[in-house]
Amino acid sequence: MAAMPSAAGLTRALPAGCPPALQLVRRGSKAVTRHWKAMHFQRQKLMAVTEYVAPRPAVPPRCRPPDTGPRPLPREAFRDNRMIAVCQYNAMAGDDVVLLRHYLRRHNIEVKFFLNEIVRPVLAQSKYRNLLPLFVARNLLLVSREAKAKEMLRVLKGVPQVNLLGACIDDTILSRQGVENFAKLPSLEVVQGQAVGALSLLPSQTSSLLQCSSAHLTALLDQHIRRLQEGEGGAPVQPSPEPTGAH
Amino acid sequence: MASKIQVVLRPVKSIVVRFCPFESNVESTRNFLACINHKRIQATNKNCEVTADVRHDGSEPVVDVMFVDGDRLIMKGANLTTVEMLTALGTRCNAKEIKEEQKSKKKSL
Numbered sequence: 001m002a003a004m005p006s007a008a009g010l011t012r013a014l015p016a017g018c019p020p021a022l023q024l025v026r027r028g029s030k031a032v033t034r035h036w037k038a039m040h041f042q043r044q045k046l047m048a049v050t051e052y053v054a055p056r057p058a059v060p061p062r063c064r065p066p067d068t069g070p071r072p073l074p075r076e077a078f079r080d081n082r083m084i085a086v087c088q089y090n091a092m093a094g095d096d097v098v099l100l101r102h103y104l105r106r107h108n109i110e111v112k113f114f115l116n117e118i119v120r121p122v123l124a125q126s127k128y129r130n131l132l133p134l135f136v137a138r139n140l141l142l143v144s145r146e147a148k149a150k151e152m153l154r155v156l157k158g159v160p161q162v163n164l165l166g167a168c169i170d171d172t173i174l175s176r177q178g179v180e181n182f183a184k185l186p187s188l189e190v191v192q193g194q195a196v197g198a199l200s201l202l203p204s205q206t207s208s209l210l211q212c213s214s215a216h217l218t219a220l221l222d223q224h225i226r227r228l229q230e231g232e233g234g235a236p237v238q239p240s241p242e243p244t245g246a247h
Numbered sequence: 248m249a250s251k252i253q254v255v256l257r258p259v260k261s262i263v264v265r266f267c268p269f270e271s272n273v274e275s276t277r278n279f280l281a282c283i284n285h286k287r288i289q290a291t292n293k294n295c296e297v298t299a300d301v302r303h304d305g306s307e308p309v310v311d312v313m314f315v316d317g318d319r320l321i322m323k324g325a326n327l328t329t330v331e332m333l334t335a336l337g338t339r340c341n342a343k344e345i346k347e348e349q350k351s352k353k354k355s356l
Binding site for chain 2: 086088089090091093130133134136137138160161163164165166175176177178
């Protein structure tokens with residue numbers, strides 16, 4: 001916007017000998033004003049020519065591979081964790097969600113929210129295909145590296161808005177009833193001890209079984225010798241009983 | 248859409264939602280459960296118990312509503328949409344509310 005010559009402005013007449021030109025000056029405003037003042041036309045041209053032009057990237061952004069960023073991915077969640085429980089999430093107050101997260105974190109169980117549109121294609125191509133029907137409506141994933149089903153059930157019992165639908169523990173898909181039964185099982189160490197005890201019961205009796213017959217024969221012969229010695233002392237010799245059990 | 252439907256749970260005593268999550272026809276029932284648990288609807292009646300019964304026996308999804316006056320509404324969600332279920336419950340609750348108001352007006356008169 002060029003400065004328009006105003007009729008109210010002062011006109012300065014040039015001295016004689018110069019070509020006729022009117023130098024019009026706007027009424028008395030300074031360079032720095034409180035109101036908006038249009039730039040001088042030459043300044044406008046200079047500003048237009050020296051405007052900043054951003055450098056174009058060498059590779060256009062649409063050709064670059066998509067940047068996933070540090071967001072948690074369902075693939076990692078399924079790969080790295082032993083226990084993955086799927087629950088239905090009904091609306092809860094924010095404080096309750098934080099408390100739930102806190103109680104579960106104490107047992108190393110993490111709470112993850114994934115959108116169904118993201119999880120379904122990941123699951124469809126993995127071995128967890130049979131969990132697909134669970135991912136409908138709003139869901140919550142509880143993942144953990146240890147299979148702490150009992151603690152998880154205890155915490156969820158106090159939260160009625162979260163309903164356990166099913167779980168995948170050690171690559172085994174379990175229903176809600178299955179998870180409850182799994183929680184009632186004794187720990188692995190106890191079960192291993194019971195199995196070892198049951199298996200070693202019979203072999204522990206082998207040595208006593210083998211020695212049983214010879215021990216019996218020895219006892220009988222001892223008894224016979226005692227009787228003979230008693231007999232020598234008083235009564236005639238008794239016929240010896242036949243040794244039994246010696247094969 | 249389903250969350251915009253207002254249901255007044257005052258005449259309702261309890262709601263039991265029974266479904267098998269591994270079936271493919273449970274989406275509307277699960278959405279119904281999620282809508283019923285919304286704080287706006289829960290605020291209409293704090294004494295209404297909403298229970299979710301999760302089974303794994305291939306049974307059909309069922310919503311069992313017990314009213315305070317002894318009536319019972321059973322909705323089989325396999326072929327119903329969430330909006331239909333909410334509307335059905337909403338209309339019945341409204342009808343009972345109106346009946347209650349008329350009864351209380353008659354008593355006061």
